[in-house]
Amino acid sequence: MLAIGVLIGLVVRAKPIQGIPTVMSTLIVRKIESSRDIQRFLQLPWALYQDDPQWSPPVLAEMRMRLNPKKNPYFEHAEAAMFLAERDGIPVGRITAQVCQLAQIHQQAGDGHFGFFECEDSQATADALFAAAADWLRQRGMKRMLGPFNLSINEEAGLLVDGFHRPPYVFMAHSLPRYQHNFDQAGFAKEVDLYAYLLEVEKAFPDRIERIIHSAARDPRIKLRTVNQRNLEAELHQVLSIFNEAWSNNWGHIPMTEAEVDDMAMMVRRLFGTDSVVLAEVGGEVAGFIVAIANLNELTADLDGRLFPLGWLKLLYRMKFGSCPSVRVPLMGIRPQYQSSRTGAAITFAMIDFCRQAYAPMQVKHCEMSWILETNSAMRGILEAAGSTLDKTYRIYSKPIV
Structure with a gap:
């Protein structure tokens, strides 16, 4: 077994394990802020997933923007820290910790x-x-x-625990797959599972x-249309209104900000x-929406995470001019007054x-x-009535901070 002590900027000395050469190694976990360290933080998955054929390299430029407080509006209501684990100077692990003030208001106060x-x-x-x-x-009272x-929760959420057969x-x-064991051994418990369903587009x-x-x-009250490009911001704010209404009672919901x-x-x-972005109107009022986006992971898989110097031109x-064989629906919502009604079901299927x-023609x-x-x-x-099948399971874990 490995002897472990824990601090921020911690040093852990590993004892020899049977079958491994008896060379002492030092593990350090430290909070990082420099551009160089953030780059190492972002590039760590390349070493860990090199033998995983289903892994899709993330676009590094997009990841840097997401973690940049000056560019991601998440940081207007949240703070975060990044930690890097190094063994003898080589990155071997990473994690973030974050406190979202909206989560403190709309979900359980004290949850980090x-x-x-x-x-x-x-x-x-x-x-x-x-x-x-x-x-x-x-230290922040969580x-x-x-x-x-x-x-x-409005970005990537959950640990993949079932469905490793397909790229994300x-x-x-x-x-x-072994991460589930890490969470279980560390004393985390399942909070809730999130499902990904797969629909065969060509199947009737x-x-x-x-x-x-x-x-x-045939219903003259129901009309479906895409959003108006000239009025995109206003139309998406209608989507925001429906999203926050439709999801308000769901587990974990945090309203999106303007x-x-x-x-x-x-x-x-x-x-x-x-x-x-498709809107469903009932009697001239926007009653629901669906967002269906190209699965860009299929278009960036061979770029190795890099848009420069030529990756952005390829993308x-x-x-x-190319085609993307898969799409994802990340958002869909119906106003509460239409939920659990025949009209709500009709506009959802529609x-x-x-x-x-x-x-389909694409x-x-x-x-x-x-x-x-x-x-x-x-x-x-x-979704199941429409012919979709459960394809992946992601798990949210929780653990008391003692």
């Missing part, structure tokens, strides 16, 4: 978050990383650690669902196009079909609907 967990095959290293995050959260969130879709996490809906869709198409919606609007303009060319009909084969709370039986029932 953690994320971006990656680790060598060592429980001692995992324990040291968890301890560093817990200590930072404790009573419990919850995660992983990279950085918030855009803005979804990927993990090594069951007859019953087709009848519901045709009924919605700055975060503005950031999403910029991303839609630059990367996905206004056709990716732009593929987005403009929005899914609208996206399916739009993407040779899109698969659509991931993610993520869905395991407790959201109504939405799970809709």
Whole structure:
């Protein structure tokens, strides 16, 4: 076994393990801030996932922006710290700890978050990383650690615990299978599972669902349309309103801020196009929305995380002239007054079909609907009735901070 002591900027000396040469090594876990250390933090997965054929290298420039308090609106209501584990000067693990003030208001006060967990095959290293995050959260009055969130529940959430057979879709996490053991051994308990469903785009809906869709198409009150490019910001703020209403009673929901919606609007303009956001109107009022985006991971997989010097040209060319065989639906919502109603079910199926009909001519084969709370039986029932199948499971863990 490994002897371990825990501090911020901690030194751990490993005892010899049977079968391993008896060379003492030193593990240090320290809080990082410099550009050089952040780069090493971001590049660590390349060493850990080199033998994982399903891993999709993240775009480093996007990750740097996400962790930059000056560029990510998340930091307007949150603070975070990054920790790097090094063994004899070589990065072997990482983690973040973060306190979101909106989570303190809208969820359980005293819950601190953690994320971006990656680790060598060592429980001692995992324990040291968890301890560093817990200590930072404790100093800020947190009573419990919850995660992983990279950085918030509205970004990459959960540890992949089932579904390692397929690369992650855009803005979804990927993990090594052994991480579940690290969490269990460290005393974390399951908080909730998040599901990813897979829809075969070319597969016809069951007859019953087709009848519901045709009924919605004949209803003069119901109209589906994409957002207006000239009025994108205002339309996306309607999406924000529906999102915050529709999800207000869901586990873990943290309302998106106006700055975060503005950031999403910029991303839609630059990367996905206004056709990716579909609104459903009932009697002239926006009653629901769905966001369906190209799975950019398929277009960036061979860029090795780098947009420069030529990666961005390849990506732009593929987005403009190529095809992407898969898409993801990261957001969908119905105003509360239409939930659990025939009209709500009709516009939900109609929005899914609208996206399916739009993407099928583009040779899109698969659509991931993610993520869905395991407790959201109504939405799970809709997706399963439409022919979607459960494809992946992500787990949120919690642990008291003592």
